[in-house]
Amino acid sequence: MRDLFLLDPDVVFLNHGSFGACPRPVFERYQAWQLELEREPVDFILNRLHGLLAEARAALAAYMGAAPDDLTFVQNATTGVNMAARSLDLQPGDEVLATGLEYGACDLAWEAICARAGARYVRAEMSLPVEDVVEQLFARQTDRTRVVFASHITSETGVLLPIEEIVRRARGAGLVTIVDGAHAPGHVPLDLEALGADFYSGNCHKWLSAPKGAGFLHVRPEHQERVEGPIVSWGHANASTFISRTEEQGTRDAAAYLTVPAAIAFQQEHMSEEVRARCVEACREARRDLCTLLGSEPIAPEEMVLHMASVRLPDGAGETLGRTLFEEHGIEIPVMRPQKDLLRISIALYTTRDDVDRLLDALPRALATVASVRA
Ligand SMILES: Cc1ncc(COP(=O)(O)O)c(C=O)c1O
Missing domain, CATH: 3.90.1150.10 (Aspartate Aminotransferase, domain 1)
Known part of the structure; x- marks a missing residue:
């Protein structure tokens, strides 16, 4: 299998978790998309890209048990978490509850977004060994808690959290659930509809081995009208939708997104x-x-x-x-x-x-x- 990857043969590579690694045939598909874009950029971007992205989204949605229009491509899982957090109408005094095992950049995003709203980001500290995560997390719930944030698979400790139970319990208590699934696609089987989280942000460039810059954000329909893209661009014009606002983000290279179906096919063939x-x-x-x-x-x-x-x-x-x-x-x-x-x-x-x-x-x-x- 190693020959199918582009990794330096002189390095013993035991860090797939940080940024993934893209197999040669998937990377070739990625470069083919880039070449196609450069051959006729106007036709590609103005006339074809929307349909091509819809096809790629449909393939990803089918792979993860989701409806195609409930998810949108984003650069990476951190972007998706930021977009989800910004769409909430956090009020002064509100609390966002998270496990103490979250990824540092997402902690920073929550700290910043909560500070702006006068809300509080509460991390349920967890000592090692990791155990009783659900109990330790909800022990920090108060009557001000509005949101629960948790990773599906954690970064530093690298463990699978009981995310189904966390989502079920939080939603049962009327809380908004935001899952950081940066490591999940290609690592664990996913059924996003069955999981039922309000927001699920993930990466295809880690364990699904897509090219770097291929993430997604899945949003339940009732929250979609409040979600905006990282920047305001043409997709925010009249009659905008969740997909238009988040997909039309100015001129950019969408090749990593378009390569996701090839990454899924590679995964299904080999894993x-x-x-x-x-x-x-x-x-x-x-x-x-x-x-x-x-x-x-x-x-x-x-x-x-x-x-x-x-x-x-x-x-x-x-x-x-x-x-x-x-x-x-x-x-x-x-x-x-x-x-x-x-x-x-x-x-x-x-x-x-x-x-x-x-x-x-x-x-x-x-x-x-x-x-x-x-x-
Ligand atoms: C749990 C978790 N969340 C988010 C991220 C960030 O991923 P990205 O940089 O692709 O947004 C990582 C990266 O390793 C991670 O481990």
Whole structure:
């Protein structure tokens, strides 16, 4: 599988989670769209693009169990979260409740949007190991809570949250639900209609292996008329719709969006249920081996681990570990959290046991290097 990807063969690439990796045939489709645009930009943008985007949206919607006109393409999941948050009519004193496991940029977006409205962003802090997420989250609910925000799969800790339960409970309490699904498409099977979240923002450029810049925002119909695009442009003219406002965003390269059907086709061809199960088992095995090597306890129950696993590092070791692994051992793997105490491994379609063994072999030496530099 590795030959089907464009990744540098000299790097052991264990960080699919940060920005994904695009397979060669998908990337070629992406470049073909760009060439087609440049051959006749006027006809492409003015006459064809709307229909082409509708086709791409329909393919993505079918893949995720959604109605095509309930979702719109956005550059990335962070954009979608911003758009959802801005569409809410937050009032002074309102509270937005989130897990303490959210992605830093989304925390920043919520802080800024809440500050402008005089609202409060409440993070339910969660210590490791990750457990009882639903109880810990709703323990922070008050009569001022209006919105619940949670990741489907978390960034730093890399775990699958019980998102169905979080959405059910929040909606049952009359709260607006916004899900950050940045890591979900291609990572877990999705049925957005069944999940029923008010807003679901996701990426196709991570685990669906689309080119960078392919995200989406899914919005339940009752909220769509308040959602605007990141900028006001022609799509806001008379009789504007959710799709027109969010899709017509000035001149831009829509090739990444148009390539999403090719990414889905690649995924469906190569990521069978059997292959997915093998990746998940390989990830859980890697986590067990890393915990044993590092002498650390798992940070979450095994059933919360799918294609990513974070393990706890010895105190102080994380500061320069990522750079040491990359520069001295050719291994790309992220050290997570501001306190740099978690190492997160990704197991993608192309990851082999040999890649994991290279990490297990290098890690003690890299830790020794980091310790000697600190001493
Ligand atoms: C949970 C989560 N949300 C949002 C993002 C941001 O994704 P993007 O930069 O594509 O918006 C990430 C990126 O890793 C993430 O892990």
